[in-house]
Amino acid sequence: MTGLLAVITVSHYLAVGAFFFVTGVLCMATKRNALGVLMGIELVLNGANLNFIAFGSKYLRSESLGLDGQLMALFVIILAAAEAAVALAIALSFYNAHSTIDVDQGDELKG
Amino acid sequence: MATANREQIIELDVRTDELLVNMGPQHPSTHGVLRLVLKTDGEIVTHVEPHIGYLHRCAEKIGENLTPRQWIPYTDRMDYLAAMNMNLGWSLCVEKLLQYELPEKARHLRVIIAELGRIASHLVGMGAYGLDLGTFSPFLYAFREREKILNLFEEACGARLTNSYITPGGATADLPPGWLEKCEAFLDQFEPVIAEYHALLTTNAIFIQRTAGIGVMSAEMAIDYGCTGPVLRGSGVDHDLRRDGEERYTEMYDGYAFEVIVQKDGHYPRDHDYPPVPPEAVLGDCWHRFYVRMLEVVQAIDIIRQGIEFYRSAEGDWGHPIKLNTKLPKGEVYLETECPRGQMGFYLVSDGSAIPWRTRARSSCFCNLSVTEELCRGCLLADVPAIVGSLDIVMGEIDR
Amino acid sequence: MAEFFAQYMPAGVAYTLTALISAALLLGVVGVGALFFIWAERKVAGRIQDRLGPTRTGGKFGWLQSLADGIKLLTKEDIAPADADKTLFRLAPYVSLAPSYAALLALPFADGWVGWEINTAMFFLLAVLGLEVFGVILAGYASGSKWSLFGGMRQAAQVVSYEVPLGMCGVIPVFLCGTMSLTTIGNMQAGWFTNWLIFHDPFTFLVFWVYFTCAVASVNRAPFDLAEAESELVAGFHTEYSGLRWSFFFMAEYNSMLVVSGLAAVAFFGGWNGPVPIFASWKAAGGGWEIVANLAGCINFIMKAVLGVMLMIWVRWTLPRLRIDQVITTCLKYCVPLAAFCFVGALSWQLFDLPSPNDWVPAERAGRAAVREPWARGTTGSTQSSAGTSARLAQGSEVHR
């Protein structure tokens, strides 16, 4: 254990990112609640962000992505916010139409 | 404008399920033990149902087992914030049955005391209204002044809250020596202080936002529901029993110069002395009800000053109470007086014995409260205390 | 401090020790701050209302009153309603307290006296302060009481909308100073009080009041205390709480008040710099003199922050409460446009180099621009952290041309 964590490297960040990604994917797959699915998406995006940050960090690698990593992460965050807004709007109008936010009920092509 | 506002508020982005909320009887702003069952959709109140009866003490039934003078302490406990006015209403009712002629001095004593009671009551109404809207300090400022009135009461009759001072026949005692001077000193000190309340409440921008255009009650509606007192006059109905009442009551105010506090042609009497009506305010809204009370306080000061002069120059006796076991003549009698919260009526049926066969009280707050349901429908949750507070109810009087 | 310890022990231990000491000191600020402010609130409220307030506990001014209150709260039963979501209900007070404590981390008390010298301190502070609302929402939801739920929902709507103008107000000092580091922003306002950002131009003067309004709203104080509106919602989100958990909400509230006032002190009122530069020469002397100067600066800062809190207390005991729609309207109709207007105005003022009161003060500094924009000119000024990048940035702009 001490050997594995002796010095933190990019790989450790990637591992955490991978865990986030998998959790997020599973969330999207298993949740029946529309908001739960949305949370899964946020987790996935956050996992990707962790990778960007790790590759961009000068602490972890001398040959880092540099600023690009952080900027990418920044754009991901912004897009995640935009995505959340749209998804919420969809969830809302879904709720207005069906009086539920169970995505399994949304099996008809009608708003 | 008010209706436009209301429609705007009730447009919903998201329809959520209706929530049934129990406001009271243990709630900070239900003035005692009023219970309101609210149906809310988010912050919007869709239905209000007042439940009363938590303070019912069978006061009227007790009255049928006591002589009129013995029942006086029970009237204290009806509108416990204006006990003097309750005493006065019942005393006048009994005197009407007895055809009792009141000495001149007693008449002016009663006017002074009743109007002091009105000030004391309105001070609570005003302070508690501030509390309903979330400001604490005016409440304590109001109580500071009310304490001085209660001190005066204590000196006159020995009690502060439940006075039992005015009785059929006059009062339990004459005003003690030096009392009038103290009362005048109080008035001189109190009159400039009113500006503080206007600064903290009446003209405060947030206060105006919270009250103007909220809970608008038209004159027709006020009359239909049987509203009385400042609630009625706040809707612009020119009606005050001190001027329009029965002769038995109005003759008490003979010789006094006063105007009914009501907005006529867009103006209140002597309104140049007071903050102007804000443009947002609609006649009949919470702001106007509050403002009417504030102006009545000033008017009461004026009446008391006149009363003190009359009392000083009055000849004769201060009016001794009738004997405890005075036989009441057979018959029935009903008399309404203008109490701080509205018209308080007492009804008495006598079978000729010393104990009334039937006593009933007509409560002003009961009628005033009945408009809650209609006024609160469609308002926001925060408006409910604002509207109920502007009606200035006292549960002791409603439940009796 | 870490360097000092590192002389005697391994670096890892030294840094940990430093971190622990900083954390303990900041915890002291939370604790003592809450005790003091609760006492002050009661005392000030008493005086405002023509009362005395606490008079006996602990001597003449009742200054031990809040300690006594604390002991009383400790001994009270910790109740969780039957309908409550017990775990979340128990956690909510801590969730509320933690961000407000974390915000202290980035707040500098004097030049360099800061728990965590972070480059984006202003941003971090505003972000972390916004998190405090979570505890309130959780408390509202988990209590299983309708009143609490109302309080939590109100708080969420309110805080989310007030983040916007608050952020805009916070951005103005950042732009004027060219850095988000609060230490640097504070140092740039050294000199006479005319160099304070609030006196920089009319727009910064105006925006301070917008900031103050939004800060009051974001820390949930009257007249924006809708989440706990006692006349409507009984006690709002903390209706069902008792004992120590209840008091945690208040520690969080008072601490947040201190943080937003401290932020205002740094961003608008010169931070640890007094109105008159008395300690400037001491600071330059270094060594023990510098520590004395910093201590004076720290006292100065705390006095400014406390003044802000007192202003909030004063406002609370004077004004009625707004309604929820009016709160949101105040934010969207007044605060946001005003902040945006001031943003443009303040930046234009800086851009066109319009006069500022500081120009008329006989000071050793050449002019306000030299003080404000060391990075754009490639001079390091009193900043350390942004110096390197600034030089490169200056170079970059030349390359661009």
Next chain:
Amino acid sequence: MLLGTFDLHTFLFVLFALTACLFAAGVLFSSNIVRMAFHLVLSLGSSAGLFFLAGAEFVGAMQLMIYVGGTLVLLVFGVMLTAQHRFLEMRTNAGEWVLSLVVGGALLMVLLQAAFSVSQWNTPNTERSQLAVDESKAATPIGAALAGVRVDKLQQKDAHLRAGMSGYLMPFVIVSMHLLVVLVGAAYLARPRMAVRNPKGGG
């Protein structure tokens, strides 16, 4: 011996990584929407801590403000739309769970294998102690990059590489427009379908 090898950075990393993973799993395994949101917030907050550790302070603060703030709105909507008991717990059946856990576990294995396989990623930065504190702080360069100047590439000797350093001005503008469009679109999507009139006011 333990004290000698003790590294605050490692300790904090382990702390933040563990809480982040723990609460991410909490999101997955809780069925109550409010608890899910609560776990998500803690998870995202912990990953903001990881960002700070990696030296990305601006992004970390951004994460706290936007991501966590966005989740706050989620939470509110969760409560608003699903506070009633019939919605509060929407359970997934056991079969789906087994299937998804198997798939997810396999995916995680693959990703972990990939994460630790590249030796360049696996070797710590040896010059780390030589890094000036200033080097990692990126708020100003990020701002400059968004405004179109890449200060970190100024030292780039290669003229071709330097030519491409106009920064992120264009993406920044695009994202801004995107956000604006999204806001308008979301407002349109969520527009009130039913205007409930005041029963008294008629209409």
